[in-house]
Amino acid sequence: MDLSCWDIPKLINLLTRPNRKPVLLDQTESVYLLLLHICPNTSLNPLIINNIFISLSHALPITMVKQVRRYALFQATPDSEFVKEMYGGYFNVFVSAFGDEGEQWDLFRVIDGEFPRDDDLEKYDGFVISGSLHDAFTEEDWIIELCTVCKKLDVMKKKILGICFGHQIICRIRGGKVGRARRGPDLGLGNITIVKDLIKPGGYFDETESLSIIKCHRDEVLEAPESAIVIGFSEKCDVEIFSVEDHLLCFQGHPEYNKEILLEIIDRVHKIKFIEEEIVEKAKDSIEKIEPDTQRLHMLCKNFLKGRRTHLV
Structure with missing residues (x-):
């Protein structure tokens, strides 16, 4: 699948709208669920998820959730x-x-x-x-x-x-x-x-x-x-x-x-x-x-x- 099918600017606008709290991204599964929620009809593979995550990480106030000891x-x-x-x-x-x-x-x-x-x-x-x-x-x-x-x-x-x-x-x-x-x-x-x-x-x-x-x-x-x-x-x-x-x-x-x-x-x-x-x-x-x-x-x-x-x- 071509990454161009994703409207990255639209995703960023949705997730960075005013009064929205920072997105919490923990594992690959969390990213998958987030993107699947926004675009439910699109199949994803790990490479696409990673590319999208990299694109979003430059624009979103992302907090990486570490595993609590x-x-x-x-x-x-x-x-x-x-x-x-x-x-x-x-x-x-x-x-x-x-x-x-x-x-x-x-x-x-x-x-x-x-x-x-x-x-x-x-x-x-x-x-x-x-x-x-x-x-x-x-x-x-x-x-x-x-x-x-x-x-x-x-x-x-x-x-x-x-x-x-x-x-x-x-x-x-x-x-x-x-x-x-x-x-x-x-x-x-x-x-x-x-x-x-x-x-x-x-x-x-x-x-x-x-x-x-x-x-x-x-x-x-x-x-x-x-x-x-x-x-x-x-x-x-x-x-x-x-x-x-x-x-x-x-x-x-x-x-x-x-x-x-x-x-x-x-x-x-x-x-x-x-x-x-x-x-x-x-x-x-x-x-x-x-x-x-x-x-x-x-x-x-x-x-x-x-x-x-x-x-x-």
Whole structure:
């Protein structure tokens, strides 16, 4: 078909008449439907559609509609009164740390039994599992369900960022061993040594040799899964960071936390006698001496979730 059969000026006049909103063109199908609506009796082929689109694009206020990236937070802990008052809930803390403009983030309070439907899992680009006061190695119903969902996501090769409790859940579903920390609870700020030999140049970690991170846990990964690469360790914990293939990345520490949140947690767990006085004092002392590598940690996690950088070895 000769493109001349199309009255391009007429189309432009129709679509640019006063008070008309900008045309939203997403995929080839959208262009096809638009043109078919204007000229219903004309058969089109992709080459003609492309030529018409190019002609129109020079004259129309076209907005290209990008596919919205979608992520989900599996929240495994209730919101503290402090976090609700200061941030509106942990969900906002996570989105602020790992989200970007234009993305859609959904919240599933897995601790309350909220999970996405199986047929909705494919819609997401990535998932984040939060920390929790619960033990990842127990047989509580919601923890068993969380493991089941994470196994499905693992098979689908969906990206999962596991944090603290989430780190341990991923270890569990991959066949590793989780239990009480061998060297006792770890609370405060601490340094992680990065195993540089396992990092490909230009990867998520770049040239990072160490990271300062907020820690708040009494359980840990005792044995990493056979399929895991242990990327980071510390004096207190042998498995601080591990990855599996290209879709699982886990931190024992909390890249999403800040000092305010940590201080509130310290006071709260101290009141319920969850930790000893000596640990509390050491934790508060570390807060005064060390600054977390917040910006680097946030960027690292974003790079992983969004696949922005070269992959880990």
